[in-house]
Amino acid sequence: MSDPPALLVVDGVAKSYGPIPILRQITLAVPPRSIVGLVGENGAGKTTLFNIITGLAKADSGTMLYRGKPYAPRSFGEAFSMGISRVFQEQSLVLNVPVYENMLLSQEHRFTRFGQLVDRRAMIRVAERIVREAGLDVDVRRAAGEYDFSRRQAIEIARACLAPKHLMGLEDPLVLLDEPTSALDQKDETAFADLLARMRAHASFIFVSHRLTEVRELSDSIIVMKDGVITGTLTPQEADEKTLHGLMVGRDRADDFYHLDKQRASVVSPVVCKADRLSGADFHDVSLEVRAGEILGIGGLLDSGKSALGKAIAGVQRPKAGSVTMGDRTTTRPNISKLVRMGLGYVPAERLVEGIIASFNLAMNLTLPSADRFSPRAIWRNGMERAAAQAAIRQMRIRSGTPTVLLRDLSGGNQQKVVLARWFLRELTVLVLDNPTRGVDAGAKEEIYQHIRELTGKGVGVILVSDELTELIGLSNRILIMQRGAIAIEIPAPPESKPTEHDLIPHMLPKAA
Amino acid sequence: MSSSILQKRTSGEKPGFRLAAALDRGTWLPLGVFLVTLVIFSIASPAFFTWRNFAATTGEAATLLIASLGATFVILMGSIDLSVGAVVLLVGTVTVAILNLFPNSDLGPLVLPFGALLGGVLGAFNGVISVHGRVPSFVVTLGSLSVFTGIALSILAGATIMFDLPLFDFLSLHRSIPHLPNIALWAVLLWLLAIFIGSRTRFGRFILLIGGGEQVARTAGIPVDRYKVWAFIASGTTAGLAGIFAMTRLGAVGPSLGGDLLLNTLGAIVVGGTSLAGGSGGVQRTFIGVAIITVLSNGLNLVGVGPYWQLVIKGLVVIGAVLVAQDRKRGLIIK
Numbered sequence: 001m002s003d004p005p006a007l008l009v010v011d012g013v014a015k016s017y018g019p020i021p022i023l024r025q026i027t028l029a030v031p032p033r034s035i036v037g038l039v040g041e042n043g044a045g046k047t048t049l050f051n052i053i054t055g056l057a058k059a060d061s062g063t064m065l066y067r068g069k070p071y072a073p074r075s076f077g078e079a080f081s082m083g084i085s086r087v088f089q090e091q092s093l094v095l096n097v098p099v100y101e102n103m104l105l106s107q108e109h110r111f112t113r114f115g116q117l118v119d120r121r122a123m124i125r126v127a128e129r130i131v132r133e134a135g136l137d138v139d140v141r142r143a144a145g146e147y148d149f150s151r152r153q154a155i156e157i158a159r160a161c162l163a164p165k166h167l168m169g170l171e172d173p174l175v176l177l178d179e180p181t182s183a184l185d186q187k188d189e190t191a192f193a194d195l196l197a198r199m200r201a202h203a204s205f206i207f208v209s210h211r212l213t214e215v216r217e218l219s220d221s222i223i224v225m226k227d228g229v230i231t232g233t234l235t236p237q238e239a240d241e242k243t244l245h246g247l248m249v250g251r252d253r254a255d256d257f258y259h260l261d262k263q264r265a266s267v268v269s270p271v272v273c274k275a276d277r278l279s280g281a282d283f284h285d286v287s288l289e290v291r292a293g294e295i296l297g298i299g300g301l302l303d304s305g306k307s308a309l310g311k312a313i314a315g316v317q318r319p320k321a322g323s324v325t326m327g328d329r330t331t332t333r334p335n336i337s338k339l340v341r342m343g344l345g346y347v348p349a350e351r352l353v354e355g356i357i358a359s360f361n362l363a364m365n366l367t368l369p370s371a372d373r374f375s376p377r378a379i380w381r382n383g384m385e386r387a388a389a390q391a392a393i394r395q396m397r398i399r400s401g402t403p404t405v406l407l408r409d410l411s412g413g414n415q416q417k418v419v420l421a422r423w424f425l426r427e428l429t430v431l432v433l434d435n436p437t438r439g440v441d442a443g444a445k446e447e448i449y450q451h452i453r454e455l456t457g458k459g460v461g462v463i464l465v466s467d468e469l470t471e472l473i474g475l476s477n478r479i480l481i482m483q484r485g486a487i488a489i490e491i492p493a494p495p496e497s498k499p500t501e502h503d504l505i506p507h508m509l510p511k512a513a
Numbered sequence: 514m515s516s517s518i519l520q521k522r523t524s525g526e527k528p529g530f531r532l533a534a535a536l537d538r539g540t541w542l543p544l545g546v547f548l549v550t551l552v553i554f555s556i557a558s559p560a561f562f563t564w565r566n567f568a569a570t571t572g573e574a575a576t577l578l579i580a581s582l583g584a585t586f587v588i589l590m591g592s593i594d595l596s597v598g599a600v601v602l603l604v605g606t607v608t609v610a611i612l613n614l615f616p617n618s619d620l621g622p623l624v625l626p627f628g629a630l631l632g633g634v635l636g637a638f639n640g641v642i643s644v645h646g647r648v649p650s651f652v653v654t655l656g657s658l659s660v661f662t663g664i665a666l667s668i669l670a671g672a673t674i675m676f677d678l679p680l681f682d683f684l685s686l687h688r689s690i691p692h693l694p695n696i697a698l699w700a701v702l703l704w705l706l707a708i709f710i711g712s713r714t715r716f717g718r719f720i721l722l723i724g725g726g727e728q729v730a731r732t733a734g735i736p737v738d739r740y741k742v743w744a745f746i747a748s749g750t751t752a753g754l755a756g757i758f759a760m761t762r763l764g765a766v767g768p769s770l771g772g773d774l775l776l777n778t779l780g781a782i783v784v785g786g787t788s789l790a791g792g793s794g795g796v797q798r799t800f801i802g803v804a805i806i807t808v809l810s811n812g813l814n815l816v817g818v819g820p821y822w823q824l825v826i827k828g829l830v831v832i833g834a835v836l837v838a839q840d841r842k843r844g845l846i847i848k
Contacts, residue, residue: 316731316732336731336732336733336734337734337735337736339734340733340734341734346732346733346734348732353728353729354728354729354732355729355732356726356729357722357725357726357729357730357792359725359792359793360721360722360725360726360792364718364721364722368722368729368730368733368734368735369733369734369735371715371718371719371735375714375715375718378714378715378716379713379714379715380713380714380715380717380718382713422733
């Protein structure tokens with residue numbers, strides 16, 4: 001074979017966080033000066049793989065070869081010094097600092113004279129050379145914040161591709177791009193594609209994107225991941241949307257996984273929660289209604305504003321305009337402590353930051369919102385709390401749960417069951433869920449779905465915000481697709497005629513894509 | 514087989530309230546340090562282990578304990594109150610000034626509720642600005658430390674104001690139990706009340722939850738802001754009470770009142786085992802911290818260590834306590 005030796009080889013890499021395997025036996029190769037597309041649903045393990053390649057996480061097992069030598073970076077800096085860098089989803093430029101300083105951030109030691117003084121002119125020279133070679137029209141002396149999002153991204157990509165050469169004489173670096181286009185409009189996307197085409201003369205890329213058309217157009221080969229496993233490696237010609245989806249989603253989900261028999265067909269029940277012309281940081285002018293016993297799904301890309309919408313309805317983040325109605329009360333300043341007393345529940349997406357206090361025990365995490373029940377007057381009723389915790393552990397089948405077990409000693413799925421159980425203790429009318437099964441294994445997922453169905457059986461209206469399309473389709477009665485902060489379309493999803501992912505995805509992407 | 518495990522774990526539920534909880538490191542370490550210092554000073558100074566010294570140190574410790582009670586709640590929720598000593602000084606000063614304005618009136622019995630109220634108002638000042646103005650408590654209370662001290666010193670105008678009331682002698686110096694000044698009795702009663710509030714009430718639970726995960730508490734609908742303000746009010750209230758007790762014990766209020774309380778309250782709380790990051794520890798532990806700090810000051814005095822070196826040693830002990838106790842993974846963020 002005349003194939004040149006691969007730039008990077010990942011061989012049998014595996015990684016678990018606690019009891020949950022994130023990556024199992026990942027093996028792939030990146031040929032020099034190539035663009036490898038990496039696709040998969042959220043939670044497939046793409047980001048963890050990137051973390052391992054760039055030294056932000058350590059593999060539990062497996063090896064990597066880089067330029068033919070064993071490679072096991074201990075830090076991001078070490079990976080960078082060997083020519084591997086990464087452009088993050090959230091940009092990492094410091095806005096009030098000149099472009100050249102941003103480009104050479106943490107590389108200042110290469111420009112010192114007499115030990116301490118930084119040679120700014122030399123820094124500017126190098127930065128200018130990088131910008132010129134990348135074909136960017138950027139004045140490196142101006143603050144990064146003076147350039148718009150897409151231009152700043154171009155600066156980051158140029159830095160990643162060219163800085164190793166100009167700083168360390170390293171040709172052919174490897175650049176990892178983490179959803180670089182999810183926040184770009186069509187014009188910017190064309191510019192991005194052009195830049196990538198120019199840069200491939202200097203570097204190799206692994207490129208994660210949810211926009212499948214784009215991945216097909218830009219990549220030399222496409223790797224598909226699902227649940228921590230590579231399910232396919234395709235050429236762009238082989239990778240039609242149907243094949244990609246099949247590999248990304250895998251099995252046709254059995255109906256009983258989502259308990260479709262319990263999905264309520266009727267939606268003539270009264271409205272329990274209403275948002276009227278709600279606007280916030282990432283969404284604008286959104287109106288919606290949820291009826292008793294109904295699951296209203298909200299889908300969209302990461303930047304669609306769907307999570308922020310959920311937070312605004314639940315009163316976690318105050319909206320800029322509009323109102324929320326629960327029962328017969330309307331408020332323009334929804335506040336979660338008040339809404340909770342009126343029968344609202346909220347399950348946040350970021351379990352460890354917003355959902356649980358990992359160093360506290362199960363009982364305390366369980367009764368968080370229920371002071372009205374466990375402390376009707378000033379005194380906290382510990383005995384009653386313990387009994388409630390024991391009942392919840394039985395009911396939700398929280399494995400290795402005791403009232404006093406610390407939450408950090410439970411698996412993600414069982415932690416999530418505690419977060420759900422928290423609201424099951426209360427008389428709910430509305431439950432807002434933001435990615436309720438993120439980081440949860442399939443078994444616990446199914447149980448969580450069952451509990452959600454039980455709630456709707458009791459007449460609770462559920463708002464389900466989710467990145468996972470299969471979950472959205474499987475659970476919802478109706479699905480709202482958001483795009484750039486507005487509702488693009490409402491799609492009905494009755495049990496007898498569920499839409500497919502193909503019906504949803506086109507509405508999630510900007511029209512022209 | 515699992516029932517025995519369950520039994521054991523249940524005992525850890527309310528930290529410090531059950532005997533088994535005493536086994537964890539946060540409790541036995543300060544206790545050990547206390548016993549060791551006791552032994553060392555008993556050997557080093559014949560005056561140390563005497564009834565006379567006991568009465569003197571318990572009187573001193575009482576003021577510190579009262580002043581540290583509310584501040585423990587503030588630290589437990591992940592904030593800090595640097596103004597405790599300044600509140601003690603200001604409340605003491607204002608009270609004495611008012612008493613001297615009306616020398617023949619019968620205001621004596623009102624001083625305790627008045628001190629608590631004034632302290633609470635000062636605490637509310639800290640809390641409202643910090644919580645609703647979104648200013649870190651470190652900055653607000655550092656500022657109010659200066660403000661309160663400045664007001665007090667300008668009232669005192671550099672002088673020490675003396676006064677004398679028989680009621681005050683009974684409050685603090687009289688010994689209803691042999692060898693134990695009444696002020697220590699009050700301090701212990703207040704401490705027990707604070708333990709009850711910390712471990713058995715909604716307020717105590719919410720403060721602990723806020724310290725453990727403020728964002729989690731907020732997202733679950735707990736009125737975080739309101740309870741944070743209440744914690745600062747609690748801190749001001751106990752500082753105000755401490756100001757009154759200090760005043761009655763000393764029979765005078767001078768510019769140096771409360772001056773050593775900035776380091777001593779924080780020291781007692783941290784040495785006792787309450788984490789500066791919030792969410793772990795509690796008022797029950799502050800007692801042993803107060804004991805350590807007081808015995809240290811007293812013992813060093815008796816052994817003949819000069820006041821300047823005492824500052825050095827006390828400072829090192831506080832830093833050492835944080836080094837030993839902090840949870841490095843969580844980092845140290847004071848809101």
